[in-house]
Amino acid sequence: MTHAVHHHGLRALGIAALVALVAGCSVTPKPLTGDQVSERVATDRTRMYADQEPITAPLTLAEVAARAARYNLDYRTRIMEAALAQGVLNVAGWDMFPRLLVNAGYTSRNNELAYVTSGGIPSTTTLERTRALASTEFSWNILDFGVSYYRAKIAADQVLVAEERKRKAMQNLMQDVRTAYWRALGAQRLTQQMDALMQKTKVALARARQIEQQGLLPQAQALAYQRALLDSTVLLQVRRQDLELAKTELAQMMNLAPNTEFTLADTPDPALPPAPTNMPELETLALTQRPELREEDYRKRISGSDARRALVSALPGLTLDFGYQYDSNKFLLNNSWIESGLRMSANLFRLASIPTLNRQREAQGMVDDTRRMAQAMAVLTQVRIANLRYGLAKEEYDQVLESAGVDQRLANYSRAAATSRVDSELEVIRTEARALLSSYQRYIAFANAQAAFGRLYNSIGYDVTPPAVGASIKSISETIQQSMNRWHQSTFQRPASSSLPFPKVAVIVEGVQQADLAQAVKLGVEKALARQDIVVSDEATTHRISVRMVIDQSTPGAPKASWNIAMLRPNGQRAGSMSYTSMVPGRIAADVVDVLTQSAVDAYSVAVVDWLAEGHRNMAQTERTSGN
Numbered sequence: 196m197t198h199a200v201h202h203h204g205l206r207a208l209g210i211a212a213l214v215a216l217v218a219g220c221s222v223t224p225k226p227l228t229g230d231q232v233s234e235r236v237a238t239d240r241t242r243m244y245a246d247q248e249p250i251t252a253p254l255t256l257a258e259v260a261a262r263a264a265r266y267n268l269d270y271r272t273r274i275m276e277a278a279l280a281q282g283v284l285n286v287a288g289w290d291m292f293p294r295l296l297v298n299a300g301y302t303s304r305n306n307e308l309a310y311v312t313s314g315g316i317p318s319t320t321t322l323e324r325t326r327a328l329a330s331t332e333f334s335w336n337i338l339d340f341g342v343s344y345y346r347a348k349i350a351a352d353q354v355l356v357a358e359e360r361k362r363k364a365m366q367n368l369m370q371d372v373r374t375a376y377w378r379a380l381g382a383q384r385l386t387q388q389m390d391a392l393m394q395k396t397k398v399a400l401a402r403a404r405q406i407e408q409q410g411l412l413p414q415a416q417a418l419a420y421q422r423a424l425l426d427s428t429v430l431l432q433v434r435r436q437d438l439e440l441a442k443t444e445l446a447q448m449m450n451l452a453p454n455t456e457f458t459l460a461d462t463p464d465p466a467l468p469p470a471p472t473n474m475p476e477l478e479t480l481a482l483t484q485r486p487e488l489r490e491e492d493y494r495k496r497i498s499g500s501d502a503r504r505a506l507v508s509a510l511p512g513l514t515l516d517f518g519y520q521y522d523s524n525k526f527l528l529n530n531s532w533i534e535s536g537l538r539m540s541a542n543l544f545r546l547a548s549i550p551t552l553n554r555q556r557e558a559q560g561m562v563d564d565t566r567r568m569a570q571a572m573a574v575l576t577q578v579r580i581a582n583l584r585y586g587l588a589k590e591e592y593d594q595v596l597e598s599a600g601v602d603q604r605l606a607n608y609s610r611a612a613a614t615s616r617v618d619s620e621l622e623v624i625r626t627e628a629r630a631l632l633s634s635y636q637r638y639i640a641f642a643n644a645q646a647a648f649g650r651l652y653n654s655i656g657y658d659v660t661p662p663a664v665g666a667s668i669k670s671i672s673e674t675i676q677q678s679m680n681r682w683h684q685s686t687f688q689r690p691a692s693s694s695l696p697f698p699k700v701a702v703i704v705e706g707v708q709q710a711d712l713a714q715a716v717k718l719g720v721e722k723a724l725a726r727q728d729i730v731v732s733d734e735a736t737t738h739r740i741s742v743r744m745v746i747d748q749s750t751p752g753a754p755k756a757s758w759n760i761a762m763l764r765p766n767g768q769r770a771g772s773m774s775y776t777s778m779v780p781g782r783i784a785a786d787v788v789d790v791l792t793q794s795a796v797d798a799y800s801v802a803v804v805d806w807l808a809e810g811h812r813n814m815a816q817t818e819r820t821s822g823n
Contacts, residue, residue, distance in 0.1 A: 338512030381638025719792025
């Protein structure tokens with residue numbers, strides 16, 4: 196009988212082993228189906244662009260930054276990582292609690308529990324074949340508590356590390372937005388002019404080839420014009436690509452769906468202030484605010500907590516046990532009871548390692564300090580390099596701006612002096628292409644200066660307040676604009692130039708009897724001032740520009756025109772004056788006078804800007820004085 200039971204037990208064990216083996220071998224690779232992939236793609240496309248405020252107006256820099264802060268997926272990933280670190284901390288906090296175990300079960304055996312005496316006589320059983328068990332056990336180990344405590348401190352500091360990385364992600368995002376925004380705005384401003392000029396260039400190339408074939412110009416001259424036109428076209432296409440790709444980058448930063456149409460607000464370009472000179476203050480700000488340095492501070496705390504955790508784990512452990520037990524065995528006198536205990540244990544080899552652990556902790560502290568100082572040196576270098584790059588970028592922009600002004604004046608003059616001759620027409624197109632190329636270079640230089648501007652802010656570690664949950668794009672953009680103004684004031688020690696616009700001016704034309712020529716003079720002045728972001732208003736009574744034009748036709752076939760330009764204060768006092776003289780190409784007409792007047796004002800644009808800036812400062816000082 197016993198042999199049969201034993202045989203059946205082995206048989207049951209073999210069957211169980213066979214079932215486990217078959218179950219373990221049944222798992223095979225199962226690739227995703229096409230429908231599952233398609234479902235995932237559709238879900239992702241929907242979730243990527245969900246819950247976004249529609250674009251209803253041209254976007255300013257602050258509004259683009261607000262959309263990036265709210266919808267950019269890379270930044271949202273950092274937010275999720277910070278939330279995950281907080282969740283890890285919450286879980287680690289539970290590890291410090293004592294263990295409280297509740298057990299309930301059922302046990303059965305196939306024969307009686309009996310013993311054989313020395314005489315070979317079986318004893319009476321003291322255990323039922325089938326019985327129920329239950330227990331509640333409380334156990335607390337002081338060593339486990341200490342180790343869990345330092346693990347929780349490490350998790351808490353890792354939450355702060357994740358927050359610093361989130362700050363850095365936002366700072367990098369703001370820098371990228373600034374760089375792409377100004378490039379995209381430059382492309383937007385010049386796209387229409389570019390399309391028109393490219394069309395004119397194609398027509399001119401076709402005509403130049405026809406002229407070459409007909410022998411109307413020497414072959415060398417015709418080919419030279421074709422070469423110049425092609426060179427300008429190639430350069431314009433390259434510059435166009437440099438700028439227009441920025442709009443796609445901007446859309447990606449704002450997490451816009453593909454083919455979403457948007458325009459940028461065409462506001463006047465802010466003036467670029469001189470490079471800051473308060474470097475010691477900026478360096479102190481950078482050492483205080485940079486996320487990388489704060490992360491190093493937290494990493495040092497993590498190293499310290501980890502060293503203490505290792506030290507605590509080497510100490511003797513004290514365990515307190517307390518529990519309630521229940522057993523349904525009818526042979527027991529007491530089916531339930533409470534038991535308690537106190538145990539101490541120590542690993543003698545771990546105790547012997549404590550001096551080594553202390554030396555390791557000291558070495559780790561020295562490594563952390565050295566790494567932080569190396570990072571601090573890198574931060575200081577970045578601040579100085581960013582400041583130097585900004586100064587160089589501003590100088591480059593000033594030079595490109597002057598070059599673009601000269602090319603524009605040359606193109607205007609070429610248009611005014613154009614004749615019906617073929618070489619004259621081709622020269623006009625060539626100079627227009629050169630002027631447009633200079634405009635592209637100007638916007639690229641300005642975007643580079645703005646990128647250096649943002650890099651300076653980034654190197655200092657300026658923060659944007661993270662968008663609150665549910666905040667509107669308008670509210671976020673206002674907060675970002677306030678932050679930018681605060682950064683500007685802290686960096687350059689004066690308000691942002693955008694808060695100090697030029698006053699409006701009135702244009703007065705004198706000495707011109709013909710109405711069409713007088714209107715051309717006024718229009719030329721307005722166009723030249725508009726390039727300096729100066730608004731002309733007929734209602735303005737504060738600042739005035741008086742222009743007197745005189746045409747001298749005493750020399751046959753070579754008339755000259757002179758402009759006397761006077762700048763008048765609100766009280767009528769003359770702030771300055773200048774004169775400009777030019778040959779009149781071919782004919783005296785309104786379009787020619789318009790172009791030459793622009794050249795006259797452009798030649799003294801620096802003086803005009805300085806005059807208005809000084810006038811504005813004087814007005815502001817007067818208002819502050821009267822207010823006090």
